[in-house]
Amino acid sequence: MKQDIILAGVGGQGILSIAYVIDNAALADGLFFKQAEVHGMAQRGGAVQSHMRLSNDAIWSDLIPKGEADMILSVEPLEALRYFEYLRPGGIVVTSSTPYRNIPDYPDIDRVLEAVRKAPRSIVVDSEKLAREAGTVKAQNIVLLGAAAGSLILKEASLLATIDTLFRGRGAAVLEANLKAYELGKKAALGA
Numbered sequence: 001m002k003q004d005i006i007l008a009g010v011g012g013q014g015i016l017s018i019a020y021v022i023d024n025a026a027l028a029d030g031l032f033f034k035q036a037e038v039h040g041m042a043q044r045g046g047a048v049q050s051h052m053r054l055s056n057d058a059i060w061s062d063l064i065p066k067g068e069a070d071m072i073l074s075v076e077p078l079e080a081l082r083y084f085e086y087l088r089p090g091g092i093v094v095t096s097s098t099p100y101r102n103i104p105d106y107p108d109i110d111r112v113l114e115a116v117r118k119a120p121r122s123i124v125v126d127s128e129k130l131a132r133e134a135g136t137v138k139a140q141n142i143v144l145l146g147a148a149a150g151s152l153i154l155k156e157a158s159l160l161a162t163i164d165t166l167f168r169g170r171g172a173a174v175l176e177a178n179l180k181a182y183e184l185g186k187k188a189a190l191g192a
Helices: 015-028 077-082 109-116 127-134 137-149 156-170 172-191
Strands: 002-010 032-035 047-055 069-074 087-096 121-125
Touching (some): 002 015, 002 077, 015 137, 047 077, 069 137, 077 087, 077 109, 109 121, 121 172, 127 172, 137 172
Antiparallel strands (some): 002 047, 032 047
């Protein structure tokens, strides 16, 4: 059992939080994991990506070869497209329909989403709307984690326990909003 995931987005969207949850859930499930350094965090709004590899066997490289990623999990739809060459045949893209317009010539969002949906499998959710419904727009990353949960090799109990660990110290309202964001993302993925 193994899974290779490309995490993508822009600085400030919570890529490190998604990585923390996946990494710690993998440890709780007794899996090996390797994560390449998160690149692009030098500037808020700049492109961010990381390679994550999970397996029940030893992992020898932290980089995913092109054409081998099982999943692209992106908090920003244009950033998801940037890594399509890494996706394996039959792979899945999980992304937001909410653009982060950090460049002056950001393409038409309908065309971006049309291109995303050309992936072998795709889940596109309105993370901004769902995060607001959960109680905080800052939970868009956790909405997307919930949307991806059904396609991850991780136990849901491990994901939820790690979300609890990550957010409990920030207060009950923050924890509750993030748990709700996860559930709303999971529910949205079923309808995607």
